Amino acid sequence: MGWGTDPRVALVAFAVCAAAGARAQEDDGLLVIKAGTVITVSGEELRPGVVVVRDGRIEAVGAKIEVPPRARRVEAPRGVLMPAWIVPRSRLGLAPYTRTGNAAHRSAADEWFPRPDALRRLRAAGVGAVALVPAGSGVPGSAAVFRPRGGAREDMLLPGAGYLRISFAALPGDKRTLRAAFRAAEQAIEREEKARKAFEAKRAKEKDKTGDKGKGDAKGRKGSEKKEPGGAKGKKDPAGKGTKGSEGKKGSEGKAAAKGKKAEARFVPPPIPPNLRPFVELLRSSKHAPRLVVEIARARDLVHFDDGFASRKLRPCFFFRGGEESDLFHAVPALGARGATVLLAPRISYEPYTRTRRNLAAELDRAGARVGFVPLDDTAEGFAKHLFAVGQLVREGLPREVALRGVTLVPARVLGLDEELGSLAKGRRADLLLLDGDPFAPGAHVRAVFCDGEQVWPEEKRQ
Template sequence: MLRRAALLLLCLSPLASARAQTVAVRGGKVIAVDGPTLATGTVLIRDGRIVAVGAEIEIPYDAKVIDARGKVVFPGMINAHTGRGMDRANERLPVTPFLDAGESLDPSSLAFEDALRDGVTALHVIPGNDTVVGGVGRVVHPLGLSVEDMTIKAPSGIKLCAAGKKGYDRVQQRAALRAAFAELADHVDGIAEKRFAEEEKKAGREVVVGPEEARKRGRALVRAQDVGEKYRNLWLLTQGRLDCYFSCPEPRDVGFALAFAKEHGFLERTILVLGAPCFKAVDEIKASGRPVVLPPGLTHREPDPETGEEVETFVAGPFAAAGIPFAFQTYVRSSYAERFLWYQAARCVREGVDRAVALRAITLTPARILGLGERLGAIGPGRDADLLILSGDPLSARTVVEKVLIGGAVVYERSKDYRLRRLLDGRAPDDDDRAPQGEHEPHDEETPPRPPADEVDPSSGGGHPAEEGR
């Protein structure tokens, strides 16, 4: 524990000062994602933001120069939906809109160290899918002495689930979801009637309308601070002031989720978190205009109803063909490459998805989904200087993350990675090298058998390298 704290302090000590200085990442191939790729370029950073990108950038005399010759400079990758760093995915109560994922985060978790090692500079940490109404999530850097230090955006959105709560069938789950919103409506109506009466009294008028009309007129007067903490996040959702991450394990859940969101006024702020079979609802999703987060296992297999032969579908393919924005999540407990965002993108390219679309799915698309598209996910002036320096192409299995910059500060260097050195040297792990906690299982039939119910919940996880290379 002391070693972990010391390593964290060493990483953080230069962070504040680096954000206040000028840094030039010079000589590397720059893959901007939202702009042209430069065979050899320089990224100039000042006060934690990128100020210039180009092949002929004049570097100020006082700039700290990071040599990237022979390397690739790439935006930090973004995990769009994860439970990494949380001590548990969900509470046992089915309706908990008042919870905040930040209250469950441990900044010293090895999960965040792993994220840096994997080239992930932003994680959307949100409650898992073993719920009816979960709490709110937040977008964090995998680095900070406190949750506040780590936070990029909070709250990021609230979790709703069309199915998947343990012990609930779909009838029970949807009834509980409807009941939660009905209870919210009753609560807000009471506040609206009271607020209308208050405003009438301030104006020196008596209330001359009935309760129903008073509630109708008072709804526009309701303020966030008037709504009880138990209901506030749901109220913000219905007011279009909070995003919804709606979990849909199967295609039949998609229509319900979209109709429910439209009924309650938050369809335009809904992101669908899908199970593998949901590619069958691609037309319905395209018509809704909503983005999606795909499961870690990107292959769905099922028997053909006529021949009985197994049919395999690459899940991302139909979404890419339909032009639906999609991002990925990872699953750290997998012994396969679903643990890594780069692999998800590389798999897309192998299956015929356009390379630019695949690269955006691990950078700019999740940034846009999270409402951070102007700051994260690409290399360009005005954006946060969250960068990776890679040994080669970002989608190659031979490539490694050599350096990670957050806000222009170098926060990870592979050459100084203590735990990775121990692993590659074949040395036994010490007490601080235990596996990250708080990982959750996604809706995917390809994942390993479920861990005990009190250990994880359905959602998503993140990468944890355990071998040379990636």
């Protein structure tokens, strides 16, 4: 990492800091945290390490960085600094409202009513961001991500982050809903293609008219005649749309004839219903396509998902909604082979009807999947036990690095925030967590939590 290793950069940093320090007596924008251990997640662990924060973002991470004397300092020679951890799925503070069918245009943000005391608890637990999901089966809508900083509701929400939640645990309904959504989206695309073709044909015809009147007219007519039977053949409903399109054509033709030369009209695609738009983007694999998290409760759900949608090449993340007894171990090889990201609660589950213990997270990791963790207990109090619960899996065979990534970087990536949160590197938001021991050690406590470089917990103790 640049700052730590390259002395020239460090020098520049010093110069910058010194200049800033000269201007103001105490540089409030600059924060330096020295800790006995710095867990960067994305890079190597530093012992000891220094993190330099400016204006809420990490400016440098390194083993040794020279810093201006007037910068705000936090020194914790025996502390452990790590990025704040992320909850990739929660229903905390949401209205108990469920949906069925395809409601892809809805967002959990609209039904979120944060309670200040819950937010305080989240900060105390070291939570950096929480993804709120809409409840229900089918496609209940997209998840909204907030950071528990406090303040106005809108300020806490992170626009652009989140994912589209797809429930696939209530078969056969969920499979049918999703199939219908994709089919409708396909039809919407077809409709648009047809409208575009019709528009282009019309424009070509008009051009011909202006050039060679008689010839162009005949040609255009022929073209349109040829097109119509083809359209009627296509599918059931295009028949209705075909008549609509031709009507529109007639109308515009009449207008063009009346007005003579007119400014070139722009193609206006037929409107796509809002709940189909995400699916249209997915089918077009455009950059606006939403990230997907598919919730499955049993191994069969994955088999059914692949059966219905493997050909769509969606590459979604999966959320295991398994309980104490779970047959999801059947799905592990398939998920590992495709390198899928899987979110699950940190628990040791049992094979159904047996007392055979399974560490699914460790199995998934060995198989080649990426593992992210969702708190077992979806309450602010429960979040406080999250790191301990993940540590339990580490004691049962899950590699520690995988567990660390599973609470920070993997959830961040699922939410599309891996350039913002989840690791300690230059440019990331300074959402930090200072502990007095290893995060997975049973006796470790959160000592301080920073959000955008500001200490948000403990509140009263400002340094």
